[in-house]
Amino acid sequence: MIALLARDLTLAIRAGGGFGLGLAFFLILAVLVPLGVGPEGEILARIAPGILWVGALLACLLSLDRIFALDFEDGSLDLLATAPIPLEGVVSIKALAHWLTTGLPLTLAAPVLGVLFSLPATGYLWLVVSLTLGTPALSVIGTFGAALTVGLKRGGLLLSLLVLPMYIPTLVFGAEVVARGAAGLSVTTPLVLLAGITFGAAALLPFASAMVIRINLR
Structure with a gap:
């Protein structure tokens, strides 16, 4: 399992579309929105929570189609489906x-962009x-979507x-x-x-994703 994680991390960094692209998109969005809305601090502070979360969501969406695509293309997914794991x-x-x-990189960069x-x-x-707490749910849900569209040509739009x-x-x-939290109210x-949502997705969706992959590989 650790070797598989290390392999996927290496592929994500080497193949692009992960770490660098997501951060670049997040940064561009954070720069363009104040330019379009205007420099009024009160307006920016009011829309900041929604814009930062939308930016993180869309940045996560960019690399979803690559989760299983590379493994499907080189046949690794068939081997993983029949492996002891x-x-x-x-x-x-x-x-x-x-x-x-x-x-994780988006989470670490968000406070800087919040300025x-x-x-x-x-x-x-x-x-x-x-x-x-929320971005793991985006990854788990996105993995389920990637499993649904694995093997489809130009499945990126359908995945979105x-x-x-x-x-x-x-x-x-x-x-x-x-x-x-910014307004000083209770966030409970x-x-x-x-x-x-995060724990429910993490508990249930891997089983649904695995079932969908088995169906797609038949």
């Missing part, structure tokens, strides 16, 4: 590798907490259409955590709901 474990490792190369939006000081902690509706609850509760309810 449970396919559910393989899917979980794929999701973890995606989060380490995309979700561009005049995010209140009380919101930075909750921005990091919400992204740390399938995954984006499933991302909405995570986006809503994640942005709400940051908004309430959206934080618990965000955690429930």
